[in-house]
Amino acid sequence: MSKTGEQQPADMEVDSSAAVEEKQAVKFSINVLELMREAQMQHGLRQSDYTRYRRYCSARLRRLYKSLKFLHGRGKYTRRNITEPTVTDVRYLHIVFYMAERAWSHAMEKKTAGTNAQQRIYMLGRFRKAVKWASLFSQLCSVKGDSRTSLEAEAYASYMKGALFFEQDKNIEAAMINFKNTRAVYEELGKYGSIENQLLCRQRIEEVEPMIDFCSHKLGGSSLQAHELLDMANDLLKAKMEAVLSETRSQQAASMTEFNWLGRRFPITNAKTRVSILKAQQLEKDLNSSATESIAAEKKLGIFDKIFSAYHDARSCIRNDLASAGSAENIRDDLNGLDKAVSAVLGLRTIERNQLLVSIAKSKLTKHRDEKNERITKPEELVRLYDLLIQNTMDMTDLVSSGRNKNEEENSFIHEYELKGLAFRAERL
Incomplete structure (x- = not known):
């Protein structure tokens, strides 16, 4: 009995420590843009009343402090800092957010009131404080928030930094980098979620774009250098963006149960296969959208490379499933059909990519070398590209013809690509 009694506290201690670890592992979720818009529109900024909004932020902070019992003492004020261990409730993140909003609204209040030299110094001080709180918000969300919250907080902090640099009128390149980082995040987030979320992202982008244009205008000859700096800065956000996109794809992939190709349906049971195919389809959608018509051909080639990578990942998953399927004929037939369909789509995109290469080569065929010594196309290189297309x-017609009991769509497809092959032969001559 005594041994049992001694053992129970140890077990309880292990359970309690596990519970604490589980609690610490919880990731909070905040739709930062929606929270900001709702607060601003309902409390003064619809009429550009920054004073009213600042007072709302102060009142909101008082309520948050009281509800969390996170008070600063009676009598003498003693600030209690919010650090990572402090954030055990999402309301602590709200406190930091509203501190940033209050400082920003105070700065905007001074700005719209018309500032002399002394008031301008005070206004810039408020902007610096807004940047300080926004940076802390981003830092805490990167640890305590989920991937989307972290990314939105990063965009929020970038916007605040851009606003500070913009108002200081000293480091315009840094302002443009931060504004473009903000735009890049909301362009990606605007592709997913509800219509309301997409609209909010679009509105935010429209707010930032005039600032980017102004910065670009002021930079003049050094704008190219700013673009190079922007590419470096965007690399810092790529990991977070990819985390959010992967999470979204995983959610969307849960409803993707089959792959349709030429009138045939192939079930997809592997989650990794679904995510890879969904990623490829999203890239195809981006490639074919009207927004990409003005994109340089080299960037389109980069999108094709990502599409190929996604489909190759899908094929790898399918073939791993085939290797572990054993002798289950039905499963093997479905997997073989899916592998064939994905291979066919991959072949189609290869043809499209090679056609793009032909158009690039043709545009350089008659060019003379310019001052940059741009490489021109030799006729034999164009012939080689047509050989690839042929x-x-x-390969496409052989792949689709390899199945038995072909349906009408497959026969039509074979005929179409036989004619395309003849057309490529004619152009080669």
Whole structure:
């Protein structure tokens, strides 16, 4: 009995420590843009009343402090800092957010009132404080928030930094980098979620774009250098963006149960296969959207490379499933059909990519070398590209013809690509 009694506290201690670890592992979720818009529109900024909004932020902070019992003492004020261990409730993140909003609204209040030299110094001080709180908000969200919250907080902090640099009128390149980082995040987030979320992201982008244009205008000849700096800065956000996009794809992939190709349906049971195919389809959608018509051909080639990578990942998952399927004929037939369909789509995108290469080569065929010594196309290089296209079309028709009991869509597809092969042969001559 005594041994049992001694053992129970140890077990309880292990359970309690596990519970604490589980509690610490919880990731909070905040739709930062929606929270900000709702607060601003309902409390003064619809009429550009920054004073009213600042007072609302102060009142909101008082309520948050009281509800969390996170008070600063009676009599003498003693600030209690919010650090990572402090954030055990999402309301602590709200406190930091509203501190940033209050400082920003105070700065905007001074700005719209018309400032002399002394008031301008005070206004810039408020902007610096807004940046300080926004940076802390981003830092805490990166640890305590989920991937989307972290990314939105990063965009929020970038906007505040851009606003400070913009108002200081000293480091315009840094302002443009931060504004473009903000725009890049909301362009990605605007592709997913509800219509309301997409609209909010679009509105935020429209707010930032005039500032980017102004910065670009002021930079003049050094704008190219700013673009190079922007590319470096965007790399810092790529990991977070990819985390959010992967999370969104995983959620969307849960409803993707089959792959349709030429009138046939192939079930997809592997979650990794679904995510890879969904990623490829999203890239295809981006490639074919009207927004990409003005994109340079080299960037389109980069999108094609990502599409190929996604489909290759899908094929790898399918073939791993085939290897572990054993002798289950139904499963193997479905997997073989899916592998064939994905391979066919990959072949189609290869043809499209090679056609793009042909158009690039043709545009350089008659060019003379300019001052940059741009490489021009030799006729034999164009012939080689057409040889590739001819081989691609032959591979496609062979792949689709390999099945038995072909349906009408497959026969039509084979005929279409036989004609395309003849057209490529004619152009080669």
